[in-house]
């Protein structure tokens with residue numbers, strides 16, 4: 001049975017809605033001179049501000065956010081703090097080779113540990129649970145592919161904490177006839193993204209960051225002496241600039257090189273009402289892990305600490321409109337609900353309480369990047385796909401090292417200042433995105449053709 005609750009007007013995600021009353025900081029209404037300006041108050045921008053100020057306590061750092069802290073992907077995501085990187089490990093291997101795949105895995109391993117200790121050491125209230133991830137398959141073809149992925153991890157020696165599980169064990173643990181084999185992966189977790197991003201705001205402010213909300217940067221000018229940023233009611237003159245706008249980077253003014261670096265892809269989620277104890281009993285899932293399947297259009301699902309299930313993915317849509325405009329997709333929400341109830345017919349009467357979506361940042365060459373733009377005064381970070389939670393936390397440390405002009409183990413990571421492929425034409429990016437989506441959906445249809453009607 002499909003229920004029909006809609007997102008509340010003005011609420012962007014379940015997490016933002018559930019957070020309750022939030023009072024944003026005032027907008028910038030004066031002219032400022034700072035050492036570092038940061039555009040965007042998501043995980044990237046706030047982690048960068050905090051890390052840089054830890055190194056330079058007397059520095060002047062301003063974070064300029066067009067909407068409110070966590071308006072973007074950081075306040076909307078599913079909260080998986082995972083070691084996933086790029087689109088698929090096999091694609092990273094094909095395009096970048098073994099060594100870079102290993103290094104990416106190690107960076108992400110560090111990122112997950114860094115995110116966890118940042119939360120624990122600073123007592124952040126983000127509902128973090130270090131419960132692990134299950135990479136699941138449904139069909140025999142998907143199971144074969146997943147096994148090859150597992151063997152690849154083993155061959156490369158990046159399988160620590162992972163174990164292969166046959167269907168009987170998976171079904172015993174999770175009470176779903178739909179599940180085939182799986183990789184159980186310890187050592188990863190999930191969090192409440194909106195609580196986390198707003199806790200990071202507090203952390204950055206406690207170190208001295210000036211955070212201005214409802215302050216869109218509308219113009220950037222580069223002079224020999226400084227970088228000059230215009231906002232509706234104040235100007236900022238900065239020695240250095242970090243552009244932490246991720247999926248919104250095509251709209252960042254006056255940086256053509258940036259606008260062509262990535263495009264936004266929308267992904268959608270739903271959350272159920274709280275399940276009762278008997279409902280949880282009926283589906284097993286005792287360890288409350290997070291899940292990702294190995295479809296091309298992956299689904300991701302996880303429990304919340306108050307006993308709901310968040311289900312997302314299964315499709316990704318590229319739009320021509322700016323990603324700041326909300327893009328409702330009833331078809332995607334229905335798909336998420338139907339998929340959850342296909343996995344768990346036991347939950348067929350469970351109500352969907354909330355539906356939302358958000359844009360992820362996708363690069364033409366399918367891996368993230370951090371890099372200088374033009375000269376070493378401007379640093380950009382983007383292309384995190386749907387795997388940016390842990391990544392952006394560690395990227396904040398990496399960007400702080402770049403701002404300090406230090407060469408470190410982190411700045412040596414190969415995504416830093418890599419050559420990326422630009423996408424100069426909006427129309428071509430749009431058409432390429434649509435074509436790729438159709439191809440990936442066809443792939444899933446083929447691999448799941450025997451499951452339909454089951």
Ligand SMILES: Cc1cc2nc3c(=O)[nH]c(=O)nc-3n(C[C@H](O)[C@H](O)[C@H](O)COP(=O)(O)OP(=O)(O)OC[C@H]3O[C@@H](n4cnc5c(N)ncnc54)[C@H](O)[C@@H]3O)c2cc1C
Pocket residue numbers: 039040041042043044045064065066067068069070071072073074075076077078079080081082215216217218244245246247248249251252253267268269300312357358359360381384385386387388389390391392
């Ligand atoms: C629905 C969804 C589910 C996801 N699930 C996961 C997951 O489970 N695990 C995972 O690892 N990753 C996930 N991701 C990806 C992850 O959320 C992102 O990679 C990460 O949050 C990016 O953080 P960010 O700070 O770089 O960007 P954002 O959080 O998007 O922040 C960018 C900010 O820049 C601001 N901005 C833009 N333009 C301007 C301007 N001109 N002036 C001022 N401010 C501006 C925006 O308002 C925005 O707040 C998901 C993403 C989405 C959308």
